Amino acid sequence: MTPTARVRRISIAPVKSLRVVHPGEVLLSQSGVAGDRRFFLTDASGRLYNGKRDGRLVQVRPDWDEASRRLRLTFPGGAVVDGAVELGDEVTAELGTPVTTRRVHGPWAAALSELLGATVALNWADEPLVDRRSRDGSVTLVSTGSLERLRAEAGADEAVDGRRFRMLFEVEGLDAHGEDEWLGRRVRVGTALVTISGDVGRCVVTTRDPETGSGDLDTLRVLAGYRREGVTEPLPFGVYGSVLKPGRVRVGDDVAPA
Numbered sequence: 001m002t003p004t005a006r007v008r009r010i011s012i013a014p015v016k017s018l019r020v021v022h023p024g025e026v027l028l029s030q031s032g033v034a035g036d037r038r039f040f041l042t043d044a045s046g047r048l049y050n051g052k053r054d055g056r057l058v059q060v061r062p063d064w065d066e067a068s069r070r071l072r073l074t075f076p077g078g079a080v081v082d083g084a085v086e087l088g089d090e091v092t093a094e095l096g097t098p099v100t101t102r103r104v105h106g107p108w109a110a111a112l113s114e115l116l117g118a119t120v121a122l123n124w125a126d127e128p129l130v131d132r133r134s135r136d137g138s139v140t141l142v143s144t145g146s147l148e149r150l151r152a153e154a155g156a157d158e159a160v161d162g163r164r165f166r167m168l169f170e171v172e173g174l175d176a177h178g179e180d181e182w183l184g185r186r187v188r189v190g191t192a193l194v195t196i197s198g199d200v201g202r203c204v205v206t207t208r209d210p211e212t213g214s215g216d217l218d219t220l221r222v223l224a225g226y227r228r229e230g231v232t233e234p235l236p237f238g239v240y241g242s243v244l245k246p247g248r249v250r251v252g253d254d255v256a257p258a
Contacts (some may be wrong), residue, residue: 003023004173005171005173005178005254005256006171006252006254007023007169007171007190007250007251007252007253007255008048008170009063009092009170009248010168010169010170010244011129011162011163011166011168011169011170012021013036013166013205014038014062014071015039015060015071015073016040016041017041017049017050017205018051018056018060018061019059019061019210020166021057021061021063023249026248026249027248028046028138028139028189028192028243028249030242030246031127032139032168033073033168034066035066036067036168037124038125038126039064039122039124041112041120041123041185042120043118043120043121044121046093047094049118049120050205051205052204052228054118054124055215056115057213058209058210058212058213059076059116059212059213060073060075060076060112061073061074063091063162065222066082066213069084070082070083071083071084071106071108073112074160075111075115076115077080080109081108081111083107086163087106088102089102090102091123091125099169101123101126102123102124102126103123103124104112104120104122105141106122107142108122109122119141135228136241137197137243138168139168139169139241140166140167140170140238141169141170141171141179141189141241142179142238143164143170144162144173144174144179145174146174146178146238147159148176148177149177149216150222150223150237152228153222154219156217156220159162161209163210164206164209164210164217165202165203167200169189169249169255171255173255179196180239183196183197183198183199184197187241187255187257188257188258189249190244190253190255191202191247191248191250191252192243192247192249193243194241194243194244195244196240197232197239197241198232199233199241200228200236200237200238200239200240201230201232201235201236202235202236202237203220204220206219206220207220223235223237242257
């Protein structure tokens with residue numbers, strides 16, 4: 001009998017590269033989860049400022065309400081910056097290619113700049129401007145079986161925290177890298193239907209502790225040792241896909257090929 005896979009954890013990032021948060025349920029549309037990566041940071045020159053550049057960003061917890069448009073950031077030590085979001089004029093940001101976005105007025109950018117010791121601006125994304133969503137799909141998924149295999153390959157005593165991979169869905173009940181078997185297939189997640197399109201190739205962000213942002217596990221070296229090549233990307237860990245039928249997904253929902 002095939003074991004049942006279930007959603008163990010849902011993770012979204014209202015502000016790209018800040019700490020992920022974990023709603024108990026989400027409504028999955030063709031563009032993803034509303035409010036996921038709603039904001040992103042740029043430096044003084046307009047270039048994307050993300051976790052690859054400064055791991056300390058994960059020390060800041062965002063809370064965002066799409067309905068009230070209220071953003072709350074909780075900083076290390078407990079300081080809170082909270083308020084309603086107001087948008088300014090259009091600006092151009094460099095996200096690999098130039099994109100048009102809008103600057104966010106309010107106290108958040110100054111507080112983040114003080115933490116980082118660098119001038120950053122907070123920007124609003126009407127569309128999925130950052131990450132792979134506009135190119136490859138709005139769903140990412142990894143199994144706890146894969147996390148356990150990575151722990152074993154690394155020779156680590158403690159479990160590998162899945163938050164470092166910043167995947168939308170963490171799924172339990174699969175063998176190590178069992179999600180790879182879904183490549184090219186339709187998979188039902190809760191009441192949503194998705195098609196799994198490819199591997200998620202990994203970067204330096206995954207080497208950092210998801211609480212502190214400091215480097216603590218050389219995930220790239222470990223992956224290069226046993227998973228150097230993937231189907232669509234090198235150093236694969238987890239999969240991505242697109243939404244065919246929107247639906248609601250809750251923690252504990254079944255995940256299975258359609």
